[in-house]
Amino acid sequence: MSDHELEPILEVKDLCVSYGKVEALHHVSIKVRPGEIVTVIGPNGAGKTTLLSAIMGVLPFSRGEVAYQGEAQVHVDVERMVARGMTLVPEKRELFGEMSVEDNLLLGAFMRRRLGFRDEAETLDKVFGIFPRLKERRGQMAGTLSGGERQMLAVGRALMAQPKILMLDEPSLGLAPLIVREIFRVIGDLRKTGVAILLVEQNARAALQVSDYGYVLETGEVALEGPSDALEDDPKVVEAYLGLGGKKH
Amino acid sequence: MDLQIALLLGQDGIVNGAIYALLALALVLVFAVTRVIFIPQGEFVAYGALSLASLQAGLLPGTLWLLLVLGLVVTALDAPALMRQGRQGGRRLATLVGWQCAYPLALLGVVAGGTPQSWPLLLQVLLVLAIVVPLGPQIYRTAYQPIAEAPVLILLIVSVAVHLALVGLGLLFFGAEGSRTPAFSEASFEIGDLTVSGQSLWVVGASLFLIVALYVFFEKSLYGKALRATAINRNGARLMGISTTFAGKLSFLLAAAIGVLSGILIAPITTVYYDTGFLIGLKGFVGAIVGGLASYPVAAAGALLVGLLESFSSFWASAFKEVIVFTLIIPVLVWRSLTTHHVEEEE
Numbered sequence: 001m002s003d004h005e006l007e008p009i010l011e012v013k014d015l016c017v018s019y020g021k022v023e024a025l026h027h028v029s030i031k032v033r034p035g036e037i038v039t040v041i042g043p044n045g046a047g048k049t050t051l052l053s054a055i056m057g058v059l060p061f062s063r064g065e066v067a068y069q070g071e072a073q074v075h076v077d078v079e080r081m082v083a084r085g086m087t088l089v090p091e092k093r094e095l096f097g098e099m100s101v102e103d104n105l106l107l108g109a110f111m112r113r114r115l116g117f118r119d120e121a122e123t124l125d126k127v128f129g130i131f132p133r134l135k136e137r138r139g140q141m142a143g144t145l146s147g148g149e150r151q152m153l154a155v156g157r158a159l160m161a162q163p164k165i166l167m168l169d170e171p172s173l174g175l176a177p178l179i180v181r182e183i184f185r186v187i188g189d190l191r192k193t194g195v196a197i198l199l200v201e202q203n204a205r206a207a208l209q210v211s212d213y214g215y216v217l218e219t220g221e222v223a224l225e226g227p228s229d230a231l232e233d234d235p236k237v238v239e240a241y242l243g244l245g246g247k248k249h
Numbered sequence: 250m251d252l253q254i255a256l257l258l259g260q261d262g263i264v265n266g267a268i269y270a271l272l273a274l275a276l277v278l279v280f281a282v283t284r285v286i287f288i289p290q291g292e293f294v295a296y297g298a299l300s301l302a303s304l305q306a307g308l309l310p311g312t313l314w315l316l317l318v319l320g321l322v323v324t325a326l327d328a329p330a331l332m333r334q335g336r337q338g339g340r341r342l343a344t345l346v347g348w349q350c351a352y353p354l355a356l357l358g359v360v361a362g363g364t365p366q367s368w369p370l371l372l373q374v375l376l377v378l379a380i381v382v383p384l385g386p387q388i389y390r391t392a393y394q395p396i397a398e399a400p401v402l403i404l405l406i407v408s409v410a411v412h413l414a415l416v417g418l419g420l421l422f423f424g425a426e427g428s429r430t431p432a433f434s435e436a437s438f439e440i441g442d443l444t445v446s447g448q449s450l451w452v453v454g455a456s457l458f459l460i461v462a463l464y465v466f467f468e469k470s471l472y473g474k475a476l477r478a479t480a481i482n483r484n485g486a487r488l489m490g491i492s493t494t495f496a497g498k499l500s501f502l503l504a505a506a507i508g509v510l511s512g513i514l515i516a517p518i519t520t521v522y523y524d525t526g527f528l529i530g531l532k533g534f535v536g537a538i539v540g541g542l543a544s545y546p547v548a549a550a551g552a553l554l555v556g557l558l559e560s561f562s563s564f565w566a567s568a569f570k571e572v573i574v575f576t577l578i579i580p581v582l583v584w585r586s587l588t589t590h591h592v593e594e595e596e
C-alpha cells in the first residue's frame with residue numbers, strides 16, 4: 001500500500017471545466033501520490049474524460065488549479081506536461097494509423113529524445129516484454145490492428161515516454177474479458193516500476209481491486225472518495241457500480 | 250517536329266519539372282502538417298536566386314534586413330512568456346535572442362565586413378541558405394502560429410497576404426530588373442544528337458538527391474516521423490509532446506530550404522525577377538494538386554508532367570503555354586472529385 005505521508009505528485013484543486021455555457025466539472029479536487037494507483041469511476045457522461053483532458057492541458061479550465069510536482073498552474077501546457085513526465089492514454093487512443101506499430105512506439109519517446117535521452121531502444125525492448133503481441137506485429141500499420149492490440153499499443157506508446165504519472169482513460173474499453181484481465185495485470189505490474197497511475201474506468205470492480213484510492217465522479221462532482229478497499233464495501237458503490245455479489249477477491 | 254527537337258524539349262521539360270517536383274513536395278509537406286496552402290513558396294525561389302545574385306554583385310541582399318527585422322519581431326512576441334517561466338525560461342530566452350538577434354547581426358557582419366563576392370560558389374550558396382531559410386520559421390511564427398487552429402480558408406487568405414507582402418519586399422530589395430547567376434558548370438555533354446548542359450545535370454541531380462534525402466528524413470529520422478505523425482493525427486502528436494508550433498516551424502524550415510535551393514539551381518538557366526517565384530510556385534502547386542495535396546510520389550510525378558507539358562506546348566503554341574499548363578488542373582480536379590469520397594474538414 002502507498003505511503004500517505006508522501007507529498008502528492010498531482011493535486012487537482014477545485015477544478016471547473018465548461019463546454020461553452022454548460023459546466024461539465026464542478027469544483028473537483030483529487031490527489032495522486034508517487035507510486036500510487038488512483039482510480040476515478042462513474043457513469044457515462046460524469047466528466048471523467050473531461051477531468052483527464054483538463055489535467056493534461058488538452059482542455060482549458062475556468063477555475064481551480066492543477067499542481068504537478070508541487071508547481072501550481074492555472075494554465076496547463078501539454079508539451080510542458082509531457083516534458084515533465086505526465087502521459088495520457090486518451091479515450092480515443094489517437095494512434096498514428098498509417099504508421100507502423102514500431103514507429104508509433106518510437107514516437108512515444110519523442111519528448112525524451114528532445115530532452116537528450118537516447119535510451120529508446122532499451123525502453124522498446126521493455127515494452128515488447130510487457131506486450132509480446134506488439135513485437136510480433138511491429139511492422140504492421142497501427143490502423144489495421146485489432147481492438148485489443150490497439151489498446152496495447154496505446155498503453156505501450158505511453159510507456160515509451162517513461163512517465164512519472166500515467167493517466168489511463170478506460171484502458172479496458174470494448175475488450176474481451178481475457179484481454180481485460182491482461183490489461184489490469186499490466187497495470188498492477190506497473191506499480192512495481194514506481195510510476196503513479198490515474199485510472200479512469202467503467203469496470204469498477206477491477207479498477208477498485210487494482211488501485212489504492214478511489215473517487216466516484218457523478219454529474220461532474222466527486223460524490224464519494226476513499227481507500228479502494230473501503231469503497232468496495234460501501235453499500236452505495238456496491239449497489240450502483242458493483243452489483244450483487246459486492247466485494248470479491 | 251523531328252526527334253532532335255523532341256529530345257531537346259524533353260530535356261527542358263525534365264529540368265523544369267524537377268524544380269516543380271521539389272516545390273510540389275514542399276507544398277504537400279506544409280499542407281499535410283499545418284493545413285496551410287503555402288503560396289509564398291515561390292518567393293523563396295526568387296529570394297534565393299536574387300540574394301545570390303546580390304552577393305555576387307558585391308551588394309548586401311535586402312533579405313538580410315528582413316531576417317533581422319523579423320528576428321526582432323519574433324523576439325518581442327516570444328520573450329514575455331519566457332520571462333515569466335523562471336530559470337528554464339531563462340535558458341530558452343537566451344536561445345531565442347541568440348538565434349533571432351545575434352545570428353542575423355553576425356551574418357550582417359560577415360556580409361558587410363567580408364567580401365563574399367570573391368568567395369567560391371559553394372560558400373556563397375551556403376551563405377544564401379543561412380540568410381534566407383530562417384525566414385521560413387520566422388514567417389510561420391509571425392503570420393501562422395497565432396491562427397494555427399483556424400479553418401483552411403483563413404490560413405489561405407493569410408497565405409495570399411504573406412505572398413503579396415513578400416513580393417512587394419522583393420521589389421524593394423532587388424529592384425525591377427532581373428538577374429542571372431553564372432552556371433555551376435560550363436561543361437556540356439554530347440549524347441548522340443543531344444547536347445546536355447552541365448547545369449541541366451546539376452538541376453536534375455540535385456533535385457533527385459533532395460527527393461531521396463527527404464524520403465530518408467521522413468522514413469528514418471525521428472523528427473521526420475514526428476512531422477508525419479502530426480499530419481496523420483494532430484491530437485495524438487500533441488500528446489507525445491510534438492507541439493503544433495514545433496511541427497509548423499520545422500515544415501516551414503524545410504519548405505524554405507527547398508524553395509531557396511530551387512531558386513539557386515534555376516538562377517543560371519532563366520532570368521529571375523522579384524515576382525518570378527509566383528509562377529514557378531504555381532506550377533509546383535498544379536503538381537501538388539495532381540497528388541491531391543496528400544501523396545508525395547503522385548505530386549512529384551504530376552510536377553514532372555507539368556514541366557513536360559509546358560516545354561512541349563511552348564513549341565506548339567507558345568502564346569498559350571501557361572494556359573495549357575494551368576488548364577491541366579481542371580481535368581485533374583474533375584477526375585479527383587469523381588474518384589475520391591468527399592471528406593468533411595475536421596474542425
Ligand SMILES: Nc1ncnc2c1ncn2[C@@H]1O[C@H](COP(=O)(O)OP(=O)(O)OP(=O)(O)O)[C@@H](O)[C@H]1O
Binds near residue numbers: 024043047048050
Ligand atoms: N466537446 C464537448 N462539447 C460539449 N459537451 C461535451 C464535450 N465533451 C464532453 N461533453 C459533455 O460533458 C459531459 C462529460 O463528458 P465526458 O466525456 O467527460 O464523460 P465521461 O465520464 O468520460 O463519460 P464516458 O464514461 O461515457 O466516457 C458529458 O455530458 C458530455 O456530453
Ligand SMILES: [Mg+2]
Binds near residue numbers: 048049050091169
Ligand atoms: Mg470518457
